[in-house]
Amino acid sequence: MRTAGAAGPLQQRRQYWVQTRRLTAALLLFWFVVSFVLTFFARELRFALFGWPFSYYMAAQGALLCYLLIVWIYSRQQERRDAAFGIRDAGNE
Amino acid sequence: MRALNNPPSPAGRERGWGEGASTADSSTNLPSPVKRERGGGEGASPAEPSTSSPLARNYALFTVFFLLFVLLLGIGEHYGLPHTFIGYTFLFATIGLYAGIGIRSRTTDVAEYYVAGRRVPAFFNGLATAADWMSAASFIGLAGSLYLLGFDGLAFVLGWTGGFCLVALLIAPYLRRFGQFTIPDFIGARYRSEWARAIAMAAALICSFVYVVAQIYGVGLITTHLTSVDFSYGIFLGLAGILMCTFLGGMRAVTWTQVAQCIILLLAYLIPVAWMGLQQTGSPIPQFSYGSVLDRLERREVQLNEDPREREVRAIFRQRAQEAQARIDGLPGSWREGQAAARKAFEDLKEQHAPMALLRSAERALQQFPATPDDARRIWQRQVHSYGERAETLHPHAEPYWSGKDDSQLAAQERSTKRWNFLALVFCLMAGTAGLPHVLMRSYTTPTVNQARRSVFWSLFFILLLYLSAPALAALVKYAVYTQVVGQPFSELPAWVATWSSIDPSFLRVDDVNGDGILQLGEMQVGPDMVVLAMPEIAGMPYVITGLVAAGGLAAVLSTADGLLLTIANALSHDLYFRMINRHATPARRVTMAKVLLLLVALVAAFVALLRPGSIVSMVGLAFSLAAASLFPSLVLGVFWRRANGWGAVAGMLAGFGLCAYYIGTRYPFFQMAFHLSPADWPLWFGIEPISSGVFAVPLGFAAMIAGSLLTAPPPEECSKFVDFVRMPEEPAAAADAMTD
Numbered sequence: 001m002r003t004a005g006a007a008g009p010l011q012q013r014r015q016y017w018v019q020t021r022r023l024t025a026a027l028l029l030f031w032f033v034v035s036f037v038l039t040f041f042a043r044e045l046r047f048a049l050f051g052w053p054f055s056y057y058m059a060a061q062g063a064l065l066c067y068l069l070i071v072w073i074y075s076r077q078q079e080r081r082d083a084a085f086g087i088r089d090a091g092n093e
Numbered sequence: 094m095r096a097l098n099n100p101p102s103p104a105g106r107e108r109g110w111g112e113g114a115s116t117a118d119s120s121t122n123l124p125s126p127v128k129r130e131r132g133g134g135e136g137a138s139p140a141e142p143s144t145s146s147p148l149a150r151n152y153a154l155f156t157v158f159f160l161l162f163v164l165l166l167g168i169g170e171h172y173g174l175p176h177t178f179i180g181y182t183f184l185f186a187t188i189g190l191y192a193g194i195g196i197r198s199r200t201t202d203v204a205e206y207y208v209a210g211r212r213v214p215a216f217f218n219g220l221a222t223a224a225d226w227m228s229a230a231s232f233i234g235l236a237g238s239l240y241l242l243g244f245d246g247l248a249f250v251l252g253w254t255g256g257f258c259l260v261a262l263l264i265a266p267y268l269r270r271f272g273q274f275t276i277p278d279f280i281g282a283r284y285r286s287e288w289a290r291a292i293a294m295a296a297a298l299i300c301s302f303v304y305v306v307a308q309i310y311g312v313g314l315i316t317t318h319l320t321s322v323d324f325s326y327g328i329f330l331g332l333a334g335i336l337m338c339t340f341l342g343g344m345r346a347v348t349w350t351q352v353a354q355c356i357i358l359l360l361a362y363l364i365p366v367a368w369m370g371l372q373q374t375g376s377p378i379p380q381f382s383y384g385s386v387l388d389r390l391e392r393r394e395v396q397l398n399e400d401p402r403e404r405e406v407r408a409i410f411r412q413r414a415q416e417a418q419a420r421i422d423g424l425p426g427s428w429r430e431g432q433a434a435a436r437k438a439f440e441d442l443k444e445q446h447a448p449m450a451l452l453r454s455a456e457r458a459l460q461q462f463p464a465t466p467d468d469a470r471r472i473w474q475r476q477v478h479s480y481g482e483r484a485e486t487l488h489p490h491a492e493p494y495w496s497g498k499d500d501s502q503l504a505a506q507e508r509s510t511k512r513w514n515f516l517a518l519v520f521c522l523m524a525g526t527a528g529l530p531h532v533l534m535r536s537y538t539t540p541t542v543n544q545a546r547r548s549v550f551w552s553l554f555f556i557l558l559l560y561l562s563a564p565a566l567a568a569l570v571k572y573a574v575y576t577q578v579v580g581q582p583f584s585e586l587p588a589w590v591a592t593w594s595s596i597d598p599s600f601l602r603v604d605d606v607n608g609d610g611i612l613q614l615g616e617m618q619v620g621p622d623m624v625v626l627a628m629p630e631i632a633g634m635p636y637v638i639t640g641l642v643a644a645g646g647l648a649a650v651l652s653t654a655d656g657l658l659l660t661i662a663n664a665l666s667h668d669l670y671f672r673m674i675n676r677h678a679t680p681a682r683r684v685t686m687a688k689v690l691l692l693l694v695a696l697v698a699a700f701v702a703l704l705r706p707g708s709i710v711s712m713v714g715l716a717f718s719l720a721a722a723s724l725f726p727s728l729v730l731g732v733f734w735r736r737a738n739g740w741g742a743v744a745g746m747l748a749g750f751g752l753c754a755y756y757i758g759t760r761y762p763f764f765q766m767a768f769h770l771s772p773a774d775w776p777l778w779f780g781i782e783p784i785s786s787g788v789f790a791v792p793l794g795f796a797a798m799i800a801g802s803l804l805t806a807p808p809p810e811e812c813s814k815f816v817d818f819v820r821m822p823e824e825p826a827a828a829a830d831a832m833t834d
Contacts, residue, residue, distance in 0.1 A: 013817065013820075013821050016820075016821045017820050017821060020820070020821075021733075024262050024263070027258070027262055028258075028262060031255065031258045031259075031262075034255075035251055035255050035519055035523070036516055036519070036520075039251070039493075039515060039516060039519065040512065040516060042244070042493035042494065042512075043492075043493050043494055043508070043512075046492075046493075050384070051384040051385065051388070052384040052387070053387070053491045055244075055493055056244055056247075056387070056491040056493075057384075059244065059247040059250065059251055059493075060247055060250060060561075060564040061380070061561055061564075063251055063254075063255065064250070064251075064254045064557050064560060064561060065557075067254050067255050067257060067258050067553060068550070068553055068554060068557060070258050070261075070262075071257060071258060071261045071549055071550045071553050072550055074261055074262055074546065075261070075543075075546040075547050075549070075550050078266070078543075078546060079543050079546070082542075082543065085821075087821065
């Protein structure tokens, strides 16, 4: 699938980078909220959730699983994008 | 005797550009389990290592053999195998195994030595990175810090995992696309500046060195624990294990050893956690079910807070704090009186021909008496602080930013300070992760960019196995101690209390403060570094689990120390010697140089570790702040801001590193003592601890870098081409040409 095939090389390059940057920014926002906003309000968010204090659960497990999700989404999306733009995957040639 | 009949050696040579394309091939006679499809068709995905590959099979076999080995020792113990034998077996079997892999993977080839030939599949690179990453601080220190700090200790958990988001999103794919050898390489090529390269090299050296000192300290701790040799012998014994691997085979040996070490360390952590989980929650996966333990722990905490004997102990400490404060207020007169009293006590005893033990303790008291009024002020201030802390009520484990102050205004202030320190620490550890050279180096060892991204996923996955367990472990151990040890008579305390308090009082200290013959919680001081190592004894597991945990800790320490020493030696031999001093050095000479430097650095680090500069977690934390402040801005802006230039990078690195070093040098207790600074003259900024100094230094680094770049001429054309290349290698050949010097 070559969605970006029609554009010129320069434009394609720009498009690729704009999309990459957008994904990076979105995921970083997610990362920021999980890491800093939730922890900032940790004292306020101490309601019980399935027998766990919510803020403790988020800091001990929830956030970590979110991080794994972030890295997974990024890796998957970028692989697809690389394929869409026809980038041969080799940083070393 | 165990596993790995075939050394894990993926082949399928790949030629890198630049001088990495090497000729010597030390691996042609070995099986090649993973073949990479070169180039591929359009949009071809890279060859995935299938689970049936010999590499995976070897490591699966290895895991089974290792478990059998532990089981066998367990059965042996049941039939009366002595503990020291088990301890030594674990020590020598694992070190021998690592050395064996190291010897089988020995190499003198440059690409092999520096980046393991760039053909480590994502899954195994993830395992190796996880081992590289999980150090003494994660394995030994983390659960202990959580035990002591409760919720506030989770800053380490968040920081040390969330940093991988930054690595994956901002750094790893770009480094891999660049595809050279070291981090200073990247900075030097991006900014076309030898100054930037030199400063990046110095920063990489210093961060890694601080970090490696903490690891070697951990090695000493564990070998002492396993074999009860002296701490200093322990350090050199462990060092031999580290060197065996890095010295012979460089990155190649280190990678394949680290995969084995990662498996061992995960098993060594998860098995006892499952055991304790079964004991206390009835489930072998307490990671999911320790919520109920938190609940029980909280009730026990309330009970202990109300206990009249505990109140008595707290009252005694409050009084001691007041006495120390009174002595400070009475300076310098109180110092003179105190010294005279100590001397008189000693001389009186001498005249009375008192028993030797009494005489000795009086002599020690006299010798340890502060030498000057200034020293006295410093020491007594610390006493006020520590007694004051022990006079506080119990810290509820799961409550964030707790304060034990009675005064509501002071309490609100303390809570706010704790909250900001928590956020600052999380930030520094994350940015530090994305700036620490030994972790970033691992992005170079995968075959492709896609594999580099996937490798970050796998490393985070394996790291989470340990990081999701550590808080559970802390809660389980804490509950066991609170219910089974506290409230016991001193004469009936379990054996581990005596063992650990005799090794070093900083691990564990119990004194009968109120003289009632019963251990109150307030009479017990636990050091963070003993919790994990003592956990099997605390939970009453057989000795073989103690040995397993120690072997796991050793694996964690050795793997990280390996990676760090390699980074240091590479920075010296590749970036300093080859890039700056002798550009015509032959590959063989460079590798030899790296090996000699490795040996020297290891010895110096061991020497520093002998001085015991702090607890493992705090030393490691300093390394993170330094790495975050110096390398993180120039790595990120190098990719995401085209206008960044060499002078900007130089300014950013110097400013970030300078501020960080200044703050640590004047605020960290070890340096305050070394430089004879009084904490009162060097107040913390906004109450932020020195371990989190990066929270000031990273923004300053970014600011200085932006200002420096904008004030000087835009970067040359080649830099722009470089940026294009790492963002998207459209014309790889052309861009690569632009970068080769």
